[in-house]
Amino acid sequence: MERPLAWRPVTVIAVLLFGVLLALSPWYGYHRDELYFRVLSEHPAWGYVDQPPLTPMLARTGIALFGDTLTGIRAFPALAVAILVVLMALIARELEGGRAAQVMAALGTATGAYSLIAGHSLLTLSFDLPLWAAAILFLLKALLREQPRWWLAAGAVIGLATFNKHLIALLVIGLAVGLLTAGPRRILASPWLWAGALVAVVIALPNLIYQVTHDWPQLKMAAALSANKGAEMRVLFVPMQLTLFGPVVSVLAVWGFVRLWRDRRVRAPAVAYPVAAALTLISGGRFDYTAGLILLLFAAGCVGAEKAWRPWLAGLVLSGLGSAVIALPLIPVAELASSPVPAINEVARESVGWPRFVAAVNGVLGALPPDERARAVIVTGSYGEHGALAQAGVPRVYSGHNQLWEYGPPPETATTVILVNFGPRGLAQFGSCEEKARIDNGAGVDNEEQGLPVYLCRGPKQPWSTMWPMWRHFS
Template identity: 75%
Template sequence: MERPLAWRSVTVVAVLLFGVLLALSPSYGYHRDELYFRVLSEHPGWGYVDQPPLTPLLAGAGIRLFGDTITGIRVFPALAMAVLVWLVALIARELDGSRAAQTLAAAGTATGAYTLIAGHSLLTLSFDLPLWAAAILFLLRALLREGEPRWWLAAGAVIGLATYNKHLIALLVLGLAAGLAAVGPRRVLASPWLWAGGLLALALAVPNLIYQVANDWPQLSMAAALSADKGAEQRMLFVPMQLTLFGPAVSVIAAFGFVRLWRDRRVRALAVAYPVAAALTLIAGGRFDYTGGLVLLLFAAGCVSAAAAARGVRLAAGAGLAFSGLLSALLALPLVPVAELAETPVPVLNEVARESVGWPEFVAAAQSARAAVPPAEQATAMVFTGSYGEHGALVRAGVPRVYSAHNHLWLFGPPPDTATTAVLVNVGPRIRGQFGTCEPRATVGNRAGVDNEEQGLTVWLCRDLRTPWSVSWPRWRHFS
């Protein structure tokens, strides 16, 4: 018999989370990825060289529906986290979790560090987490409800749709396949419903594959660049960050959840999926949050065990999640005043907060350099930035003729060859060497004093272009 649904308590948690995220959404500033997605949303397509189309599409939808503001672009991420809370509670219920287990799973998910980060800013993570959770829920139903194999089709549909946000859902598929092959139940592999679900996922993902083939597999180039750039760092951070992705209490409960899944032969394959996905991430030098969806599965399973344990265990689990949630909120949400941010460990531990500060100062520095361009050259002068966040910040501020060779933005170039005067920021001496003269005109700072990628950058004013942009443009393309 299916457990009763704790719809009141789970709804309260989801609504409170949504309200808090929206209330805090104007704090700090845009994250660099949000500024990039805002630009990409104006160029809709089946894909981009560094990602599928869903997140930029939702960025554009948020702007059109709720306004071109920082809150407008963050409504959908906040809503996605509210949905995530419900999905994790349903996963706990599917694993025979009581109302208490479902509530515990909802509360722990809502107060997790990565939940709060993904809900506060528009990131690909914001939509990947609920998509993974929905796929896992349907996979559990397919494995646990032997008389209802149609859930393989539901799982396949979600997995196929998830490829339009990130291709990382393949880690879940590979992990499950390895688990079924290694520990069973292997009879599932003979189910026509499973293979129908797989074909449905593949059919839905075909436009992604066509885009990759037609554009010479740019995602592979992007993955190789990321691994070469930060692969070693990501491997070093992987284990400690697994323990803190959603807070230390979530990780402890998730460990018990792994044991619970392992003991149930029907879903043991999903327990195996986590170490398989972790190993693949480590080998590829991927980000430590790639396993986040499976961590939440283990946590939901652990909540079922915790809620069924002795009263002391239940109290300890609740107290641990409350303390962990407080730490996560201080780290993940914009609760520290901007003026005091640099004096705390938040910028070191939270990259999203660190890279959301200082954009007004960056824009002001670039505009001051552009104002120094002689009037006769203003009509053709351009701005060239080294990163997509910088490009997006200037476009958002209404600065004309902004170009960048970073990731997908390279395809929007080159600048016209008549742009012989340029403001350059965050570029190396090779590009400056294309001009007859270059002089520093401004230095980027920020009022918070936060040490991020923009802090301390020199803004250059360069004139007398030696090599036409149409000739040199292929040299400047870079992925990161």
């Protein structure tokens, strides 16, 4: 018998979360990824070398509907995480959880550090989390209700998720391994399962066509990420699994894994987590690739803990208070550097100091004689730097970082170049280079831009068309 949905408390949690996220959205500044997505949104395409098109297109839509502001670009992430809260309550209900389990699932999701980060800033994970949750909800309906038509809905969401990130493949592979090894294997003979798989492939087809026609850029991107950060991500993987959504969520997730494993009907989704974790570790992927499955295990744990819900609910509230300080812009910028937040939360760290960065680069550009200034270009090493300058309206900005390389090279008449975030190899491409400024974010936060020199270079040693391939890099 299906449990009723605790719609009132769950709705209150979701609406309050949405309101808090919107209210805090103007604090600090843009994250570098938001600045990048803003640039990509001005170049609509079926895909980009480092990602599918959904997040940039939602950035474009948010700006069109709500204005080219921090709140405008962050409205959809806040809504997406509010929807995630409701989906997690529905997952708990699907796992036979009553009112208390649903409220715990909603509250734990809403107050998890990772959820708050996803809802505060426009990131790919902002939409990946609810897409995974929707796919998991539908596959649970297919497994538990023995209503195989739900495989069509799961396939549709999985196909749609490929337009945001291709990581949904981890869920598919994990579920497939779970069905093969832990059953129920009879599901594999269901025509509805394969029809759902076909729906997913058809919807995802534009992504596949883009990859084929562009020489599989996502594979190159994945290899670059593994080479750059793979070792670090492997070291961080286990501790971050325990802290992504807070320690109470982690404990309940362990309980949830045991509970799912004991129920043959849903043993396959339980197996999906260790499979996804193993694939992430082997590939050197980010520790957050398993976040969607952690939330599934947590929801199952909430059902198991329902009879003694009061201490667990209190623990989630206390954990949520700590998560809010870490994940949301609650600490004044002037005091941020003296807190542990920048070391823990990369999004906060990289959301500080962009106006001062733009002012420093503009100062170098403005000091040039008028005729030279009119021909000068700016080349940045990072998409965040490019995006900050573009957002401020600075003209003739180029970068070789990820997709931005496709929008170059500078014109051959560009013999005066302002370089930011380049080492000796970049400087060596010019007849002369002189440091003209050094970036100071004004808050003392140790982020990627803090302390970077700004160089004024003249006399490229080769035509831009010849040396532009050398400037391309993935990270």
